[in-house]
Amino acid sequence: MSVVHLVYHSEYDEAFLIKSVRGRWVLDSRGNPTVQVKVVTEGLGVGVGYAPSGASTGTHEALELRDGGKEFHGKGVKRAVENVNKMIAPVIIGMDSRKQYEIDMKMVEIDGTKNKARIGGNAIVATSIAVAKAAAHTMEVPLYQYIGGKQANVLPVPMLNIINGGVHAGNKLDFQEFMIVPAGFTSFSDALRASVEVYHELKNILKNKFGPLAINVGDEGGFAPPLERTRDALDLLIEAIKAAGYSPGDQIALALDVASSRLFKQGKGVYVVEGVELTSDKLLEYYAGLVSDYPIVSIEDPFHEEDFETFARFTSEFGSKILIVGDDLFVTNPERLSRGIATRAANAILVKVNQVGTLSETFTVVDMAKTAGYRTIISHRSGETEDTTISDIAVGVRAGLIKTGAPARGERTAKYNRLLEIEEEVEKPEYPGFTVFPRKP
């Protein structure tokens, strides 16, 4: 049975017909242009969708169409916006906004490429989201209920990236994300409050140890201190959790996104970690050491995006202890996920709508993952906007987990704030805590 069910009434109702579709460029959190689409229905339901943007993108993601040339240093989205207004709008105007799948497939069809390169994944994803929001608004239901029905009441466990490294920061940390995971609480709001307290303790610790420059932040709002070693970053997280009065492992655990495709040297077939060349076997041993020394509950992209084999070995050895998450590995793509399921490459998937390009394909992936017993983590991108759609998706599909950066910087806090609002709105909010992980560390 499908775990995602868009509330859909088949009767004809003029109110849901799409009246207008308008694309424009707006700015994202890195100061780059991105695509915004506004869809209005005949019943005057309004939906606004945005394309987020990654920095450590997977090779197999839907293509983000950029103009090249001089404007915006080549990052302009004029063509993508034009594609919304000239290619997508004429086709979907007049369609029933509740027919998400048909609309998404229409866009896939007129694009005609495997990776949405013609119209642009950015044009398509912003439209897909705007359509769902316009339908929900017309129906006068919140988006999470439109996606998951009245019974959608599970708030996700947040994974908060509070030390940034890799391509998201200007420091020398090889790993991209050092996250705290407040799983030992009974509600989302308590978990978030505790995380914010840890964030502020970390800020004090960093300032005292390294001076005020150490509290500059990276792309996702986490601090980007002048560290070089993974263990030093993890030690600081433990220190901050304790300083805030919480118990590491029991109340607040740790998680990593290695984003290891960026550390992999193709020609030599090795990873460079802290200046040392490691084979995939040695890297696996390195992770084993980290898992035994720290209360780690999840490691994302431990191996590069084509290495299903070592992923599978790691999962068979550590899958009963931690989540092994495929992000660049799966790129929210049904075909790559089925390969992962068949080869037992992981036990969790990072879900980013813009990696695949439409809501319908995203829901298919979530369904597939859940059916295979995989955990699902709904995720932001490092380049974000004020859009809060992922919060509603996380609740709507009962994802259980969300990854949306530090609890600072407006484009990240918007998502947390939306979840606080949803928690108050639903009748019996549930917070899954450690049940979404194989075990408490």
Ligand SMILES: C=C(OP(=O)(O)O)C(=O)O
């Ligand atoms: C959120 C991430 O970063 P980006 O958006 O740069 O891919 C990630 O790698 O999980």
Ligand SMILES: [Mg+2]
């Ligand atoms: Mg990642």
